[in-house]
């Protein structure tokens with residue numbers, strides 16, 4: 001093989017590695033990495049491939065510390081001189097969390113691409129091979145350099161910091177609802193339509209697993225907050241209402257958490273838009289800001305949770321955590 005590119009593919013599992021088990025009539029991890037690669041026709045004309053088998057598990061089985069192990073593997077591999085880019089295959093259910101974690105803690109100009117599939121290999125129209133081909137075209141492209149971690153599915157290229165899984169079934173489930181995709185893969189070429197203005201780097205390889213997430217609903221009180229506080233959680237994310245407001249009966253729990261040096265980070269349960277201190281009533285954004293609630297911008301709860309877990313891996317100082325979480329959010 002006389003190819004100047006060498007791409008490492010780190011396999012972790014997910015539907016891209018699954019088949020229907022005839023006994024239970026449901027999809028389970030079954031394909032080897034070699035079987036997956038053999039379905040990508042002409043792959044050898046594009047790049048030399050190095051296979052790294054991390055696991056073959058569904059992504060709901062992936063824990064934050066496993067995400068950190070995957071990040072360490074990517075970091076070590078991408079630093080090698082012979083490697084052009086790294087691809088991580090992953091189940092789509094938690095793909096956005098792993099991709100965002102990689103994006104926050106790995107500093108490199110080389111492409112890192114996370115990819116999965118929505119249809120398993122027993123289904124008509126398995127999308128694993130086309131997604132992996134598009135991921136490969138991205139990983140070897142000089143245009144994909146310095147873009148942070150990218151998620152490539154259904155020929156769309158999205159930034160790990162912006163993308164989220166939006167549909168339980170569609171092949172084009174990965175979307176960046178706030179800003180749209182960065183580009184596309186067309187005829188084996190990556191084309192970017194826009195760039196990112198800023199990219200955040202958190203210099204840690206420690207992740208604090210005990211960070212809770214609460215979705216706000218009318219009538220919710222402080223009991224779930226109390227549970228997290230009493231169970232030794234180190235941080236709490238609240239998916240608040242609208243612009244960033246809470247029912248008043250949550251306020252005592254919020255105060256208790258902050259008094260115990262447990263950071264409370266708020267984002268909105270709305271799919272798009274950032275939170276702000278626009279409302280002055282009890283439990284409104286202004287009141288919460290005065291109590292010390294940290295504002296998490298426009299990220300979905302599951303992603304700001306990753307950022308808070310990493311911030312807590314770095315420091316327990318509330319002001320430093322606030323600075324990390326709110327970096328680039330306010331002018």
Ligand SMILES: NC(=O)C[C@H](N)C(=O)O
Pocket residue numbers: 013014015016057058059060090091092093094116117118119
């Ligand atoms: N499409 C998928 O990969 C979904 C699967 N349940 C997983 O996340 O492992």
